[in-house]
Amino acid sequence: MRILLLVTAFNGLSQRVWCALQTLGHDVGVHIAGDGADIIAGVRSVNPDLILCPYLTKRIPAEVWQHWPTIVIHPGPVGDRGPSSLDWAISDGVARWGVTALQAVEEMDAGPVWATRTFTMPAASPRKSALYAGPVADAALACVLEVVAKAADRSFTPTPADRMPVDVPGARARPAMRQTDRVIDWAGPSEQIVRRIRAADGSPGVLTEVAGLPVYAYDAHPGTVRGRRPGEVLLRREGAVLVAAGDGSVWLGHLRPAVSEGGRPAIKLPAVTALGSLVHGVAHAASRSGRGPQTASGYGQIRYRRAGALAPGCARPGPGG
Template sequence: MRVGFAGTPEFAQVALARLHGAGHELPLVLTQPDRPAGRGMKLQASPVKQFALAHGIPVAQPRSLRLDGKYPDEAQAGRQALEAAALDVLVVAAYGLILPQWVLDLPRLGCLNIHASLLPRWRGAAPIHRAIEAGDFHTGITIMQMDAGLDTGDMLLVERIDIAPDDTTATLHDRLAALGGHLIVQALEAAAHGSLQRTPQPAEGVTYAHKVEKAEAAIDWRLPAEAIARRVRAFDPFPGASFECAGETLKLWQAQARPGPAGTPGTVLAAGPGEWLVACGQGALALQVVQRPGGKRQPVAALLQARPVAVGSVLAPAAD
């Protein structure tokens, strides 16, 4: 089949590589414009663009596909590129732009989305983060026939995987990306034989995975320790959970909830070799891996040896 692809980050790049490896003709890739990144803030191509260029696949990077939007010239150029590609199908994975109706209608088989949740749970921008944060035991990949709604289209293929107790967004992302690449190849094979079945999403169980904001990184010690521990895993690698200690903003990358004595949330209950225990709204949080500004991730024992923390001291109060 002639398969167009729209995607931007590593999650999408994995799927693009699987489609390329499966032998599909890829006449066009859409991806977000290059963005400043790194210490020098130099323009950097997305993982999808890097893969496409390395394999001789044409790339278009319109800032919008809305013909009546802010960038009509770029949208029109994008339309011309899509029309010239004469696509059978457009595969979409974490693209970052809303597709207007004309795009959804253009390919012969429409647009198929690789979504990292068990729809209708966790529609929206951050399904991996929110599944971990909520304490879900399972998640998965849904291959969806796109419509004009936000992740509301019919389901085509669904596969579930377990969320491990120590999974972070980084580790779960990698497993889901691999699964997404596997399932989209399956979906296109079924579509080629006319055997792809559409199932409407159930009306019950809809949740929305809102975009993760940097402001969410600040640890609120008034929350239960279990909830904070889940957030630490959900916000790894971005934006990272953080707290204030002795005038420094530290990032917390690994922690475990423990039963703990009552105490003012944020109070340091223990700070000995290998143990940094902090009172929470319910229970206590054992801090295990932290990072100082400009430094690397390190076990708490190393940090406490370099800069001891007093038992009974209270970490910066949670923001209201």
């Protein structure tokens, strides 16, 4: 089968789909989507039997989906719609989530369903990037393989979305998540702060203030220090800073200044580097040198172990602070 992957970027999921379909013997092409005219021209030049969109943030022109079967892999379960599916799922702390393969139509994420998978969310709030690269990618690939099998069956007809059962409670159409939806209150629960920041890893981060500097925060981990003034920077360790919260504290590994300097966009940096002189007087926490896996609290750099020619693994040491 001649299959075209129409994508915004040839990211990890797109590459995984490409490899799997190549292994199955399909003729697989990739087109990085530009504007509408570019998409139309790219599809026409290939004239595929099937178009798959494992990672696409642009609208598909009607001239494409009306003439070629075009399936969008949406990172949400049946009933979910919108561009911030994973952000909302992590922020809300849902127990289950999923992926749905939808046929492209005029209305976004509203087309008939070709395949769907659900999965249990990790017990601890996951980073958006880790969730996408793990359970979401696994479910997406399963949906892709089912779609390709069904596309070869001329008798197959996808099910209208409104006739599909909604297996995940709360799945619904939701708008793009904005910074006003991500606001964190340092006097609030540390678990909620960590969850909101992880819902924004690695983009766009959460706009907040640390040591008086407006920043976008990333790489959050629970700390163990309690009873300090919310928002106060308590400690620093291996590039990270520990910030007091209402019921505990939170390690922030990386920050991006919200205001650019010299007209150049600010970049994501280790938190201590981003804050510079603002944390020069902050005490250093003892470095963690243990070799165990990352735990629920604490912060430490990833450590790499090697035994002869083998690398058994790497992990963040923890806990502490």
